[in-house]
Amino acid sequence: MKMLILGFAALLATGFAFADTQTAEPVIHDKTGSFVHLDIAKDLSSNIITQECGIVPAQLIYLDHQGRKHVLDYQIHGMNCIGEN
Template sequence: MKLLILGFAALLATGSAFADTPAAAPIIHDKTGFFVHLDVAKELSSTDISQACGIVPARFNYLDHQGREHQLDYQVQGMGCINDH
């Protein structure tokens, strides 16, 4: 009986060790500034500024060549201003 209980406990312990899912890789937050080199392999998303007017916050999400996800937050001039020539 003790052997059966020990075997069942070992089975539960082994099963819970394999049940853990690995955590997702954290997103890398890039710094803004002049002459910042971005290693962009694939664009994931970017803020639509076509209807925005003035200086607005924008975000660019991308994957680098090693498959890591990056996020870049920056300020940009919107393109939706009326009477802007």
């Protein structure tokens, strides 16, 4: 009986040792619209479209002042349009 209890305790200890104790913070996907209030403390990633012409998708990934990660998908006009002012 003692061996069964010790074996069960060892199994539990092994399970806790390999358990993932880190909880991932959820990423907040901001919605695009006519006005979006951005609380940007740090810009993590942004793409600047220089090789395309016309309306193209862009993305901004940033941290707010509370340390939460945000992703903002939006559209911009590409910068490689020859002959346009």
